[in-house]
Amino acid sequence: MTETGDDADRDDTILEARTLRKAFSDTIAVDDVSVSIKRGEFFSLVGPSGCGKTTTLRMLAGLTTPTDGTVHIDGVEITDRPARERDTHLVFQDLVLFPHMSVADNVGYGLARQGVPADERDHRVSALLETVNLDGQGDRRPTELSGGQRQRVALARGLAPEPSVLLLDEPLSSLDRKLRQEMQAELRRVQRDIGTTFLYVTHDQDAAMSMSDRVAVMANGRIIESGAPESLYDQPKTAFVADFLGDANILAGTVTAVTDEAVTVAVGTGRIRAEPGGRSPAVDTRVVVMVRPEAVELGGGPLSATVYASEFKGFYDRYTVALGNDETSMVTVRTDANERFTVGDSVKMSLTNATLVAPGDGTTTATESSEPTVASGVRAGDDADDHDRNDDCARSQLGERAARIRDE
Amino acid sequence: MSTAPSFRAIFEDRTTRDTLLAAVPATLAVALGVIPLCLLLIESFRPLVTTTNYLDVTKGIYVAVITQSLFVGVLLTVVCLAIAYPVTYWLANRCPARYRLPVLALLTLPLWLNYVVLNYTWVWLLAPDGVLNVALEWAGVVSKPLALLGRPFELPGVGLTVPSLSLLAGFIHIYLPYLLLTMYVSMERLDYRLVEAARDLGAGDFRVFRDVIVPETAAGAVAGLLIVYARIAGAYATPRILGSESNPMVAELITTQFYDVLDYPFASALSMSFLAIVVVGFAVGARVDNVQSELKRW
Numbered sequence: 001m002t003e004t005g006d007d008a009d010r011d012d013t014i015l016e017a018r019t020l021r022k023a024f025s026d027t028i029a030v031d032d033v034s035v036s037i038k039r040g041e042f043f044s045l046v047g048p049s050g051c052g053k054t055t056t057l058r059m060l061a062g063l064t065t066p067t068d069g070t071v072h073i074d075g076v077e078i079t080d081r082p083a084r085e086r087d088t089h090l091v092f093q094d095l096v097l098f099p100h101m102s103v104a105d106n107v108g109y110g111l112a113r114q115g116v117p118a119d120e121r122d123h124r125v126s127a128l129l130e131t132v133n134l135d136g137q138g139d140r141r142p143t144e145l146s147g148g149q150r151q152r153v154a155l156a157r158g159l160a161p162e163p164s165v166l167l168l169d170e171p172l173s174s175l176d177r178k179l180r181q182e183m184q185a186e187l188r189r190v191q192r193d194i195g196t197t198f199l200y201v202t203h204d205q206d207a208a209m210s211m212s213d214r215v216a217v218m219a220n221g222r223i224i225e226s227g228a229p230e231s232l233y234d235q236p237k238t239a240f241v242a243d244f245l246g247d248a249n250i251l252a253g254t255v256t257a258v259t260d261e262a263v264t265v266a267v268g269t270g271r272i273r274a275e276p277g278g279r280s281p282a283v284d285t286r287v288v289v290m291v292r293p294e295a296v297e298l299g300g301g302p303l304s305a306t307v308y309a310s311e312f313k314g315f316y317d318r319y320t321v322a323l324g325n326d327e328t329s330m331v332t333v334r335t336d337a338n339e340r341f342t343v344g345d346s347v348k349m350s351l352t353n354a355t356l357v358a359p360g361d362g363t364t365t366a367t368e369s370s371e372p373t374v375a376s377g378v379r380a381g382d383d384a385d386d387h388d389r390n391d392d393c394a395r396s397q398l399g400e401r402a403a404r405i406r407d408e
Numbered sequence: 409m410s411t412a413p414s415f416r417a418i419f420e421d422r423t424t425r426d427t428l429l430a431a432v433p434a435t436l437a438v439a440l441g442v443i444p445l446c447l448l449l450i451e452s453f454r455p456l457v458t459t460t461n462y463l464d465v466t467k468g469i470y471v472a473v474i475t476q477s478l479f480v481g482v483l484l485t486v487v488c489l490a491i492a493y494p495v496t497y498w499l500a501n502r503c504p505a506r507y508r509l510p511v512l513a514l515l516t517l518p519l520w521l522n523y524v525v526l527n528y529t530w531v532w533l534l535a536p537d538g539v540l541n542v543a544l545e546w547a548g549v550v551s552k553p554l555a556l557l558g559r560p561f562e563l564p565g566v567g568l569t570v571p572s573l574s575l576l577a578g579f580i581h582i583y584l585p586y587l588l589l590t591m592y593v594s595m596e597r598l599d600y601r602l603v604e605a606a607r608d609l610g611a612g613d614f615r616v617f618r619d620v621i622v623p624e625t626a627a628g629a630v631a632g633l634l635i636v637y638a639r640i641a642g643a644y645a646t647p648r649i650l651g652s653e654s655n656p657m658v659a660e661l662i663t664t665q666f667y668d669v670l671d672y673p674f675a676s677a678l679s680m681s682f683l684a685i686v687v688v689g690f691a692v693g694a695r696v697d698n699v700q701s702e703l704k705r706w
Binding site for chain 1: 602607
């Protein structure tokens with residue numbers, strides 16, 4: 001496939017990683033990751049902390065040596081080239097601006113190392129500072145800038161030498177929510193204006209989905225699924241991805257009927273019509289169905305449910321209901337704030353856009369061991385990505401959830 | 409009976425208590441430091457009041473000894489820094505974390521030994537019948553012992569002398585640990601990702617050193633330099649044991665004036681002059697904010 005891949009396809013691909021693996025002394029941080037990123041694309045690698053995404057990024061940047069696998073940029077293999085000889089630049093999580101240099105010197109550092117003459121450098125630096133809305137700030141020190149301004153400097157520093165691919169390692173994670181959203185829009189704008197290929201690593205699935213052309217979801221050092229944000233959100237292939245990319249109702253049930261375009265699944269006391277999602281289960285097998293909360297409607301429909309809990313969320317209400325009376329099949333629902341239900345009510349309910357997904361992250365089947373697959377990635381992360389340890393608990397919850405799904 | 413509660417009352421007042429507590433060290437400092445220094449200053453103007461002693465200091469041979477001493481101080485400090493940079497960089501960034509403390513302890517081991525003993529180990533190693541010469545002769549590399557002790561090398565034209573191999577070795581052995589400690593502290597605080605960022609943007613080893621490591625650790629290096637250079641320039645025992653008689657350093661000169669010539673006023677003037685030079689150097693270096701905060705660690 002390496003030599004015979006058709007030319008049009010190869011020209012379109014700027015960065016390609018094949019079967020990348022990174023083993024540390026006692027853990028495997030990245031296991032068999034292959035990605036291929038198109039020229040000018042905004043690609044996000046998203047996953048819980050410790051899933052190996054930062055290690056993957058560092059291998060692409062040349063700061064970590066892969067145990068196995070290759071990296072190609074523009075069709076040229078660069079696996080063994082050190083960072084300084086690679087046409088990629090990394091925007092670090094904590095930015096790491098050079099504190100003793102002015103903003104302009106920071107931004108111009110890569111250009112200076114390329115041997116760009118001083119006057120051309122000044123010109124390009126000031127043009128770039130304008131692009132990131134920092135015109136006239138070139139003489140200041142990074143320490144004199146606000147958090148958002150420092151982000152812009154880091155972005156400009158990475159972009160200045162015009163890399164083939166700009167690698168971004170959660171550069172927005174230190175900002176507060178409002179500023180982060182502003183900077184996300186800004187990043188997307190700059191990326192569109194300049195046309196540089198961005199590879200963005202984050203644990204924030206909302207950011208990934210709102211900015212990216214394509215998203216790859218990682219867990220346990222592997223890419224679970226990748227694709228356009230909409231298709232990953234609407235038609236995930238695994239329960240893990242469904243859950244990771246937003247609120248998801250994951251229901252276990254038994255297939256009662258199969259037609260060409262739909263599968264009927266018995267969940268609790270009800271029957272749900274689901275899209276097969278590329279799967280072809282036989283009647284009477286156990287399957288897992290995913291329904292987004294916004295695709296559930298209360299107050300009408302073929303299913304009956306009991307309201308167990310309600311939460312006021314501002315412009316919507318969130319209810320937890322059980323199908324029939326079955327406490328093992330809880331569903332969360334979002335409704336307009338003008339429809340109100342009380343806990344204990346029996347209501348009619350309809351589900352749309354349900355789809356079959358693989359349990360867990362798709363690597364084990366429901367019949368295999370009940371050990372949580374997600375949790376095995378915990379150790380890897382502690383050694384590998386030392387800066388994103390903070391939401392271990394989110395990860396273990398996901399693991400528990402995945403395990404629970406299989407147990408049912 | 410009646411004084412006891414009043415004592416307690418006095419001691420409960422914070423200001424008074426602090427004053428009392430500070431009094432002891434303050435008295436010691438004045439008695440052991442300030443008063444002798446004042447006496448030395450007065451002595452240097454004897455017979456009162458004359459500046460002849462200071463005029464004598466500016467004579468060629470004495471100026472030469474002071475310059476030579478400062479030169480040795482600066483030279484050795486630079487050599488020690490040149491050693492300390494790569495060693496501490498390796499220790500802070502490359503050495504496996506569990507070996508860091510043991511290695512640092514080993515490197516600074518000379519601090520725990522008496523420096524006269526350290527000096528004599530070099531005599532034992534480098535003397536004509538010392539370990540090195542015996543080994544070289546036994547191996548047939550040399551037919552007669554090499555003169556490794558006290559053979560300085562004069563720099564033509566500038567009137568300065570590079571000290572002998574033995575003196576260099578002795579000084580490095582004693583003073584390198586101080587620089588290793590100050591530099592290690594700086595290196596440990598150096599954010600290694602700055603190095604990675606510079607490499608990522610295309611910097612080679614030299615650029616990384618120049619653009620990241622030096623600016624980020626300069627304060628520690630200057631602090632170490634200030635601590636070490638005056639001690640080397642004013643050293644007495646090491647040049648006495650490992651140096652050459654033809655090339656005395658300032659402390660030896662002062663000692664001779666005190667104990668052999670018994671010219672106390674001139675010896676005092678010499679001491680005060682050297683002290684003034686060192687203090688000025690220190691003050692210049694310590695004006696930098698970052699260096700000040702480094703020095704406060706000592």
